[in-house]
Amino acid sequence: MSNLAKTNRTGKAVKATVMPNLSERFTPTQLAEAITAKRTGMKLSLVDVSEALSISKPTLVKIEKGDTNVKLANLLKVMEYLGLSFSLLSDDATSKAETEVSDDWY
Amino acid sequence: MSNLAKTNRTGKAVKATVMPNLSERFTPTQLAEAITAKRTGMKLSLVDVSEALSISKPTLVKIEKGDTNVKLANLLKVMEYLGLSFSLLSDDATSKAETEVSDDWY
DNA sequence: TTTAAAAGTAAATAATAGTTAACTTATATG
DNA sequence: CATATAAGTTAACTATTATTTACTTTTAAA
DSSP: OOSOOOOOTTOOOOSOOOOOOOSSOOOHHHHHHHHHHHHHHTTOOHHHHHHHHTOOHHHHHHHHTTOSOSBHHHHHHHHHHHTEEEEEEETTOOSTTTTOOOSOOO | OOSOOOOOTTOOOOSOOOOOOOSSOOOHHHHHHHHHHHHHHTTOOHHHHHHHHTOOHHHHHHHHTTOSOSBHHHHHHHHHHHTEEEEEEETTOOSTTTTOOOSOOO
């Protein structure tokens, strides 16, 4: 299956979810909301995605409900398929000293 | 246990790992490297962290090797303890239209 | 308002991640 | 070099996640 947006019978958008803010520290719930928002924005059903990735629908639902008792590999597959990725934030890592070798950068 | 850095017998840094670039899309391997770098930078041993979080050492080793067959909850516990967090990136979500409601922002 | 598709849930089973305990290897210091 | 601590591995076992199948509810269009 290709990674293209699907349309319903009329080609009209159906129950699209609000996209949450990106580029900020996020909670599992916010991640889940972003995934659902991206999927619905792409007009893909739960079954579309679960079949494309060979994961079960209940597992995908768990992921989209923000349940953290899921395998990281499954979350990453879903995110990659939808075009989402992570970046890392460190509590106190300022932009200075980036790419530097340090014994105490924390 | 507090979240303070530990010292060895002499109080000297031991085998600190290079901190990888942050704020960029990352792979599981890079995440693993960042976790190890942060932990060693804080002078914490695998056992220090595993005991503090009630997860086993083999599981923590899996996480630090970039094995994605781990529970998301365990990864998040480790990251939170070390002061690391995620932010989200979307393939084509430019900074414009942020915080906007859209049916086709993807 | 009837119908079809999608979402969401539930229970039993299968698959696998996590733990424990012990051991080996590596690292650093006295 | 000898020793102690940390890192890393392994195997047997336990705990829990994932799948399957089926069912119920919700959503939206004819």
